[in-house]
Amino acid sequence: MIDPDDDADAPDDAGDDLGDAPAAPLDAFADLGPWWAPPPGVDLGLTAHLDAAGAPQIIERRLVVTDDHAGLRLDHYLVRVIPRLSRTRIQAVIATQLTRADGRRPRPGMTVAAGDELILRRPAKAEPPCPRTFGVLYQDADVMIVDKPAGLPVHASAKFYWNTLTRVVAERFPDTPWQIGHRLDRETSGALAMAAHKEAAAAVKGAFEHKRAAKAYLAICHGQPPWPEAGAPPLVLDAPLALSGPDDDTRLPGVRMVVRADGLPAITKVSVVDRAGAYALVRCDLVTGRQHQIRAHLAHAGFPIVGDKLYAHGDAAFMAFCDGGMTRALAERFVLPRHALHAHRLRLPHPRTGAPLEVESPLAWDLAAFLAAQR
Secondary structure, three states, rough: EEOOOOOOOOOOOOOOOOOOOOOOOOOOHHOHHHOOOOOOOOOOOOEEEEEEEEOOOOEEEEOOOOOOOOEEEEEHHHHHHOOOHHHHHHHHHHHOOOEEOOOOOOOOOOEOOOEEEEEEEOOOOEEEEEOOOOEEEEEEOOEEEEEEEEOOOOOOOOOOOOOHHHHHHHHHOOOOOOEEEOOOOOOOOEEEEEEEEEEHHHHHHHHHHHHOEEEEEEEEOOOOOOOOOOOOOOOOEEEEEEEOOOOOOOOOOOOOOOEOOHHHHHOEEEOOOEEEEEEEEEEEEEOOOOOOOOHHHHHOOOOOOOOOOOOOOOHHHHHHHHHEEEEEEEEHHHHOOOOOOOEEEEEOOOOOOEEEEEEOOOOOOOHHHHHHHHO
16 A cells, blocks of 8 residues: 655654544443544544454555655655654664665665665555544535544654545545645544546636635634624634744744734634524634634633633643543543534635635534533
């Protein structure tokens, strides 16, 4: 199996901010609510890495040396292109997984030249369980809008290869090279646009880049925000966002987004769709599209998103989760196993005709069940 992603070792769209948290059993906290266990009939990818005979599939990645890396020792080159691996691990990879294009084994000290092709083959490993079952909201010859389940990464990363949206879409539609049109964090559910060919991909990505596309989200937040009800003119949250640094009031520099005067402009329009007990369902329309924008804005406003491990409960809770995984104490504190954010409505010009295309994704089952339980 050839890995098609040039950045397969990169984080998933900057949204995979949960570190290497140990995974709790899938039903460990089911007594806290049905949203803590996967629904029946969903493929969780527990055997996705195995072939028909039950053996691990082989993942193949081809590396072509570029001019800026020419002249390096092989082991130094691999450290540059796969920076997440230690030097010790690099030596093991060279000894057991790497070949030249002609099939010969390279030496760690060999010098690489521009144009050299190296092939990395490794047996697939079991991955954290993810819901691999997705719906299709709209599809034609150029564009498809899928209903991404919460918990499924979009792209491959260090931990995920088989359990990704790109992989399951390729399995379901093997004859069409569907490309992702925009990003959606792993824990976020809902509508995501894909393109069937290069021309459509350029049009879809261009629509988002040049603000010709619009996204509206639904989020369940803590508290009862004094914001306009749905149908009235929304409230505008205008707070510039920057990636936190060492001088910010956080123990997580480089991880959290913070409101800061020198940040990039960030604008979210908000209104209240529903209220249930101690929570509210709010609609969030993005005017800008900064990383974690809705999550950071709602938290800054004092109404953080339910289940948001990074923004709702302070740095210590997030760090405890990353270090020890989901414990009962954290589950009771977080309330939901994932942040309650859903990509509800997507509007963009059709990549072929330019006509407006608007698609809605109903509120995800877990969030709808949680809201219903609060009444």
